[in-house]
Amino acid sequence: MDVTGLSYYPMWHGDFNKLSSTNKALRSNFSRAKVYLAETAYYWDRNQKGYTNLPSPKTPQGRYDLLKALTPVVRDAGGSGIFAWGSYWLQSSKWLIAPGWSDDDASRRSMSDDNARATIGIDGLN
Numbered sequence: 855m856d857v858t859g860l861s862y863y864p865m866w867h868g869d870f871n872k873l874s875s876t877n878k879a880l881r882s883n884f885s886r887a888k889v890y891l892a893e894t895a896y897y898w899d900r901n902q903k904g905y906t907n908l909p910s911p912k913t914p915q916g917r918y919d920l921l922k923a924l925t926p927v928v929r930d931a932g933g934s935g936i937f938a939w940g941s942y943w944l945q946s947s948k949w950l951i952a953p954g955w956s957d958d959d960a961s962r963r964s965m966s967d968d969n970a971r972a973t974i975g976i977d978g979l980n
Contacts, residue, residue, distance in 0.1 A: 855884050855886075856886075856887055857887060857890065858887055858888075858890075859892025859893070859937075860873065860880075860891055860892060861939075862894045862924070863895060863896075864909050864910075865896075865897075865903075869909065870927045873927065874931045875931075877891075877931035877932060878931045878932060881931070889933050889934060890934050890937060891924070891933055891937065892937050894936060894939060895938060895940055895941075895963035896908075896916070896917045896921070896963060897912040897916075897917065897959070897962050898914045898916070898917040898962060898963070898967070899912060899959075899962045900959075900962070901959040901962050902959050903959070910923075912962075914975055917973065918974045918975045918978040921975060921978025922978045936979060938979060940961075940964055941964055941965040941966075941976075942964060943963070943964040944961050944964060944966060946959070946960035
């Protein structure tokens with residue numbers, strides 16, 4: 855194996871502990887493979903689902919803070935990098951149509967607001 859990727863969404867996967875231990879286990883078992891956080895996202899605004907017990911407020915600053923905190927967790931566990939899922943998705947309620955799946959505010963997890971202006975969250979990946 856050359857590369858593997860993990861998903862991490864705080865609203866579904868909880869705090870960083872399991873992500874860190876999974877990343878470390880993969881690095882231990884596949885020492886020559888790079889491990890990436892291949893998809894992650896976080897709300898920068900309210901959401902329809904009403905998720906609670908989140909590690910940061912659902913604000914642009916909260917998203918920035920989460921990404922800044924996530925970066926050393928991935929790095930310290932031997933990870934090679936982070937990719938933001940759906941970072942370009944805008945106004946998803948107008949186009950995200952799939953059987954059995956409601957919009958779930960996917961555009962509220964993008965790196966831009968509904969006017970296509972980058973939020974501060976994008977700087978959290980630096």
